[in-house]
Amino acid sequence: MKDDKELVKEVLSGRIAAFEEIMRRYEMSIVHFCFDMVRNKESAEDITQEVFVTVYNKLFTFNSDYKFSTWLYQIAKNRCIDHMRRNRKFQHLELMEAEDMTSGARPDQEVEFKETKRAVMEFLNTLNKTDRLILFFRYTRESLTFSDIAQIMKMSESNVKKRYYRTYEKYEDFLEAYKGGISALCKE
């Protein structure tokens, strides 16, 4: 399999099929990431389309000293932020019907799974934009490394790690308060 940089070279020398290969490789990763950011399926698809058109038009500016995927995610991140700015808000995360599906699980497991998902979504809403982005990048289909994330976010790698690790401590505190809140509601 050709690596990303070889494909970029081929596109730049006029072989358009190489760009289709790049899209096949990354389209779903980018649409998933955009969905995390904007929480709307159609918007995520639209942004992904814009991202790839931009990538194609700007491909000659890609610096091959860096990883292609980090460049791609950087463009996707900026496009999503533009979109959110246009809509004047940072998306409040809610569980979408389409993703609220668990296949083949026992009903009790399904309930627990949905509850966990809801808790995670609530937790993500308590995070600031940077911490949220770091989590999204960490759980992309490519599982970006801390060094990749640092490059995309233009932060130091140690800062990225520190923030990511601290998020888990926050999650632990959040769960305690969240579960306390739920059981108080049950008693009522």
Place this chain on the structure above:
Amino acid sequence: MDCRDFKANLMEYIEEDINISLNSHMEEHMNSCPACREFYNLRVKYRKDMEAALDKSNMDFQSRSTAVMGVIDRNRYGQGALKRMSYYLLRNRGLYSTLAVVVVLAVLMGPVVMERYKNWRTASNRPSTYVEPKKEDAAAIVEENLRKITGELSASSNPYDYIKLNQDNYDRIISLGKPAADYMLEQFASTDSNGLKESIMAIACREILHDNTYVLESSGRDWYNSYVSRQKSSGSELNPSGDGICLNTKGVKRESLVQMFMEIKEMSPGVGYWRLIYSSSSRMVFYNYRHLIVYDNTPENKGIFRILDFEPLNVGYYQGSSVVRFNVSPDGSKCIIGNTTAEKDEKLKDMYLYDIENNAVNKIDAEVNMNSDVKWSADSEYFIYSKASDTRIYDTKNMRFMSSMPSDEQFAERKYPYISEQSVSSCTVAFDSKRSVEVKTKYNGEWGMKDSGTIIGVAIVPGENVKLGDFQIVEYDINNKSAKVVFKP
């Protein structure tokens, strides 16, 4: 390893971002401590929950590849020579503009450079058995040549035109060196005159004393007044030696450090600030794109103690995809210099040990990714690091690798309090996991701890036309919430 250490390193362990030696300590501890194992299981569950909640494999997204392929200009990167050329021009526009600027500068500056070269040749043509003239002789020669230069009538009022007409006489003064400068400075001090002679003397003094500092001056006396006031401010509390270098450089030639620092003072500041990598009550270590500086902050020997030019080492650059990395021993006496890469296919470079006390650099290893942790023993004699899947222990005293760490050795503990987060004008001091304070200063720089109540930082001197040497050391007293500059070379 105890439970506190286990918890402190747990996330790195789960993310497999830990060195092999620590990894096995973690596993050993977990096998012997049920509470920590439970804690580990819980964290792993949280991670899985988070990942599962963000998993979108059940969702059905529509591919837009057909739409993308329909709207893009398929001939944008066509085979046509013209298209390809315009693409290369656009892609390398930075390089071409730099080349254009260089060519223009060469055309404009060429004659000036040639002139300087001629002067330099004249000075360097002095016989090797050259003996510095006595002060009285120098005075007579300077006076005689100044008289000749100022005696020649010129239509211009520009002192440089007089020098040009009498270049040999001017070069003769310069060739006398410091005794000539001393005599001319005495002349400035003994009279109030401010004419052509003073202008010529100022130009000659600046050349002899390498005084390239930009001064807004309109006459020879203006330069002299500025020079005297600058001399007064150096040699003061902020710069005891006057030239920035500490008085006792312990085994290293002071002159060579002075020369290196004079060059740094003229260099461009580059893209970033000085990066502070080590601080203690007696020493600071910081670096920029080419130099590592060790600063002695003891009251009796305040000043720059070592300067290492790391450009000749095979360690990569300050920024880019192959990046130089440093790791200073707990006592500040040694520094490991290596590199890390941002690209998988980039080759890793060499790793060196810089013995700060003896000013010696030795290559230790090659192809080590310094991205992973380097751990020092508490006594700064051993360090341990990973190379690929191998763990290596190095004995700095005997300069050799060890098969295992001596059993009585301890790893260095992180000192408390410590700087947990920082931007250019603020930082957070963490006293422990519960208590921290945010410190804001008007100084833009990088911060570390000097002692438990004092933050110390290397900050850029504010102003325009800042050079690499324009830094200052600032101390911030946490209790009094006040900052002051303590060193300004």
